[in-house]
Amino acid sequence: MSKSKDEQVLKLYEQLFEIEQRLIPTGLHVFGQASPQRERGDLLKMIAAFDRPEAGVNALPEEFADNAIREFVSNGTDAAVRHLEQYGVNAETSRPVFALLENVSTKLQTNNELDAIVRALRGEFIEPGPGADIVQNPDILPTGRNTHAINPYGVPSAVAFARGKIVADSLLNRYKEENGRYPQAMALVLWGLDNIKTQGEGVAQALWLLGVRPVRDALNRATNVEAISLADLGRPRIDVVMTVSGIFRDLFSPTVQLLDKAVRLVASLDEPQDQNYVRKHVREQMTQEQCDTDEAATRVFSNAPGNYGTNVNFMVMDSQWEREETLGDLFVTRKCFAYGRDSQGRAIEGREARIAMDRALSRVEATYQNIDTFEIGLTDVDHYFEYLGGVSKAVEKRAQARPAIYLSDSLSREVKIRTLEETVRLETRAKTLNPKWYEGMLRHGFRGVAEIENHVSNTFGWSATADAVDDWIYSEVANTFVFDESMLERLRDLNPHSAHALVQRLLEANGRGYWETDPDVLQRLQDISSDLEDQLEGVTP
Ligand code: BEZ
Ligand code: MG
Numbered sequence: 001m002s003k004s005k006d007e008q009v010l011k012l013y014e015q016l017f018e019i020e021q022r023l024i025p026t027g028l029h030v031f032g033q034a035s036p037q038r039e040r041g042d043l044l045k046m047i048a049a050f051d052r053p054e055a056g057v058n059a060l061p062e063e064f065a066d067n068a069i070r071e072f073v074s075n076g077t078d079a080a081v082r083h084l085e086q087y088g089v090n091a092e093t094s095r096p097v098f099a100l101l102e103n104v105s106t107k108l109q110t111n112n113e114l115d116a117i118v119r120a121l122r123g124e125f126i127e128p129g130p131g132a133d134i135v136q137n138p139d140i141l142p143t144g145r146n147t148h149a150i151n152p153y154g155v156p157s158a159v160a161f162a163r164g165k166i167v168a169d170s171l172l173n174r175y176k177e178e179n180g181r182y183p184q185a186m187a188l189v190l191w192g193l194d195n196i197k198t199q200g201e202g203v204a205q206a207l208w209l210l211g212v213r214p215v216r217d218a219l220n221r222a223t224n225v226e227a228i229s230l231a232d233l234g235r236p237r238i239d240v241v242m243t244v245s246g247i248f249r250d251l252f253s254p255t256v257q258l259l260d261k262a263v264r265l266v267a268s269l270d271e272p273q274d275q276n277y278v279r280k281h282v283r284e285q286m287t288q289e290q291c292d293t294d295e296a297a298t299r300v301f302s303n304a305p306g307n308y309g310t311n312v313n314f315m316v317m318d319s320q321w322e323r324e325e326t327l328g329d330l331f332v333t334r335k336c337f338a339y340g341r342d343s344q345g346r347a348i349e350g351r352e353a354r355i356a357m358d359r360a361l362s363r364v365e366a367t368y369q370n371i372d373t374f375e376i377g378l379t380d381v382d383h384y385f386e387y388l389g390g391v392s393k394a395v396e397k398r399a400q401a402r403p404a405i406y407l408s409d410s411l412s413r414e415v416k417i418r419t420l421e422e423t424v425r426l427e428t429r430a431k432t433l434n435p436k437w438y439e440g441m442l443r444h445g446f447r448g449v450a451e452i453e454n455h456v457s458n459t460f461g462w463s464a465t466a467d468a469v470d471d472w473i474y475s476e477v478a479n480t481f482v483f484d485e486s487m488l489e490r491l492r493d494l495n496p497h498s499a500h501a502l503v504q505r506l507l508e509a510n511g512r513g514y515w516e517t518d519p520d521v522l523q524r525l526q527d528i529s530s531d532l533e534d535q536l537e538g539v540t541p
Contacts, residue, residue, distance in 0.1 A: 022430045023135070023374040026440030028447065032114035037073075040108055044101050045069045046135050046374065057096045061089060068094075069101075077102055100138065107141035116144035132197045133373040149196045152252045153221035156200030156207070156214060164204025167370070167408050167415050172209075172235065174417045175366050175404060183365040184277040185239035187395060187403070189387045192247030194372050195255075202370050203255055210278065211237040212262045223254065225262045230275050237266050239277040241360045242300045243335050243391050246308030256300055260340025260348075263299040281363055289359075294342040298356040301335050305350040310334045312390040313382035316461050319508060327465055328393030331386075332357055362398040367391055368406045371423075378407070378420075379427045379458040388420070389465025405466055420468045424459065428473050431455065433480055442490065449495035452481065453502040460505050463514035474515035478506055482528060492532065500532040 003011075023046045026039055035043075048060040048069065060068055064087050072080035077098040084094045120126050129145030130137060156164060175183050186209065190202045207214065207225065211233045215224040230237075242259055249256060266278040273280035278297070285296040303309070310331050315321050338353035369388045371377060378384045388405065395403045405420035418426070431437040432455045441448035456477055463469045482488055482503055491499040507525055509515040 019426065019429050022426070024430055024434060024437050025375055026436055028441070028444050028451070032111060034111040035108045040105060041069055041073050043108075043134065044073070044105060047104060047138055048097050048101060050135070052100070055096070055100060057100050058093055060084075060094070060097055061087075064089065072098060072101060073105075104138045104141060110142065111144065112142055113144035120146075131193070133375065135374055136197060136372075149251060150199060152254050153219075153223065154199065155195060155222060155252065155255050156204035160198055160200045161204040161207070161214065163198075163415075164201045165208045167201070167417075168205040168208040170415050170417045171205075171366075171368060171406055171408065172238070174406065178404065179365075182236055183238060183404070184236075185241065185281065185360075185363040185365060187241040187243065187361060187364045187367045187391050189367075189369040189391060190242055190244040190248050191369075191387075192245055192249075192251045194370060195248065195252060198370075198372050200255070201372065203252075203259065205368075205370065206240050206242055206259060207262055209238040209240050210262050210266050212265060214258065221254070222258060225258060225265055227265060227269055230271060236274065237269075237271075237276045237278055239281050239360075239363060240299060241357075241364060243387070244300065244302045244339075245387070246303045249302040249339060256302075256339045257341060260300045264293070264297050264340075264343075267293060267297045285359060292343075295353075295356055296359075298338045298340070298353055299360055300339050301353070301357050301360075302337055302339055302350070303334055304337045304352070307334070310386045310390045312393075312465065313386035313461065316385070316464050317382065317457060321464075324393060324464060325397045327390060328395070328397050331390030331394045332361070335391075358398055361391070361395050364395045364399055364403055365401075366404040366406060367395060368408070370408050377427050377431070378423055378462070379432060379455045382454075382458050382461060385458060385461035385465050389462060392420075393465045402467075405468070420462065420466055421470070424462050424468050424473070425470065428459065428476075432459065433476050438480075442494070446495045446498075449491050449498040452491070453498040453505070456481075456502050457505050460509055460514070463509060464512070467514070469509075469514060471516055474506060474509050475517060475521075477502075478517075478521065478525065482506070482525065488528070492535065496532055496535055500529065500536060503529045503532060 023042060027036070029035075045065055048065060049062070051057065051059045064084060068080050068084050071083045077095070080098055081091050081094050085091060116126055126146040128148045129142075130140055131147040131149060132140050134140055172182055188202070188206055190206070195202050211228050211230070212225040213228055214222040215226050217223050240263070244252075244256065263278060266276065267282045269276055269279060271279060273283065282293060282296040285291060286293065289296075311334055312327050312331050315327060315330055321327060332354065336352060336354040336357040337350040338348050338356060339350060340348050342348055367388060369384065388407070392403055392405050406417055407420065407423045409416040409418065432452070438452055441451045444451070459469055459473060459477075480487065481491060488499070491502070503525055506515070507522070507529065510517060510522060
């Protein structure tokens with residue numbers, strides 16, 4: 001039986017609320033320009049939504065936040081404080097948050113980027129500043145400073161470990177809800193910039209899944225790990241295959257060692273195999289393939305030294321493939337280089353280990369990546385599908401089953417784990433098909449149309465690598481950008497190349513079997529594509 005009407009309405013309400021709550025970037029950053037006033041309100045509201053114990057700031061109560069921020073933007077701190085007092089929020093509680101917002105707001109209204117780059121080109125000193133997400137760390141302002149990263153030996157920080165644990169537990173619970181048991185093995189994508197911003201939340205998640213915690217040496221450096229007891233863990237240790245970006249490998253060399261050490265420690269624990277899937281798999285592989293532990297316990301993979309990226313994105317964008325499994329194979333070809341240390345203590349720095357990677361991926365039941373910024377999501381860049389899509393496609397062939405694919409949204413008020421399909425839907429509704437987003441892009445003219453087309457192509461990347469895009473998404477893209485005559489005219493006038501690419505991508509989605517639609521829809525797309533081609537031939541000599 002279907003759910004009751006009330007339940008359905010509640011579910012719909014929750015989904016609408018979720019879309020409404022998302023911070024939607026409404027335009028591109030223009031180098032050297034302060035952010036426009038209309039964007040400031042939403043950003044300030046998001047900044048005010050988090051407790052910041054380190055700064056003595058409490059989050060604004062959600063139910064009053066909208067009006068309080070509006071009051072703050074129009075009439076300043078005192079007015080906003082008085083406004084909240086009417087609702088019983090006292091001034092001592094609300095002043096610190098408005099002090100923070102005032103500081104952020106002032107810094108957003110000035111911009112030193114052009115001056116700083118000119119001084120940098122003259123070889124002058126540029127003061128340093130942290131690199132992070134603005135909501136997570138407003139101290140990134142003012143921009144136009146020399147962005148610094150973090151000390152890799154500090155990773156994961158205590159806060160990152162605490163949060164990593166919550167996220168990883170939610171992830172395991174979600175899998176268990178859907179499959180009735182824990183996954184025996186998972187593949188995780190780890191990026192450098194993300195782990196800088198969160199001080200290693202992704203690293204912490206991997207350690208927690210394995211059931212270990214970091215141990216600091218006399219210099220307070222995280223150089224070792226210890227096992228958390230099975231009793232404390234209350235679940236089996238999960239086998240974790242880590243594919244790390246080239247940037248991560250370069251920036252977090254000690255962390256790569258820590259992760260590899262963690263796997264080898266867990267493999268060596270004398271525990272029942274149904275409580276320690278790393279040990280189970282390493283043992284099985286050693287028996288079946290007569291290999292040693294060093295080979296069977298390899299789990300940290302990246303590019304060959306000096307190489308970066310998976311190239312899966314380029315293959316998809318250029319339509320240079322026939323069978324989808326080629327995309328997963330390319331991922332493995334690029335990423336099958338092992339890092340860590342063998343049992344003799346010898347460093348392994350990018351040894352080609354294709355067989356070890358094939359074997360490790362063949363057991364994977366779920367893949368996962370963390371999304372930790374409001375600014376860049378699944379369809380904004382081609383890197384999410386090249387990594388998470390690429391590894392999932394590689395697993396699909398090697399495990400002979402499509403893995404469950406998850407993402408976390410670890411910056412929302414509550415930790416939220418979503419399936420890939422749910423995240424694609426949410427991103428599509430919040431961005432690609434949202435007038436607030438695309439009108440913001442179209443204000444940038446030529447580049448804005450290119451961004452819209454990029455979103456459609458990145459969405460297509462999720463069909464190619466993971467079959468994760470519903471038919472309605474392509475249909476609505478066609479309705480919004482192609483079959484609305486005035487919209488098509490705007491796109492064509494601003495950037496006929498991208499308009500044509502967008503129509504072509506829709507046709508490709510149908511041609512490759514990702515979008516079922518009526519023949520007359522296809523005919524109309526083909527006609528429009530021909531018209532655009534004629535126009536392009538006219539404009540290019
Ligand atoms: C990284 O931070 O590691 C990364 C950034 C962009 C694309 C791929 C990886
Ligand atoms: Mg489909």
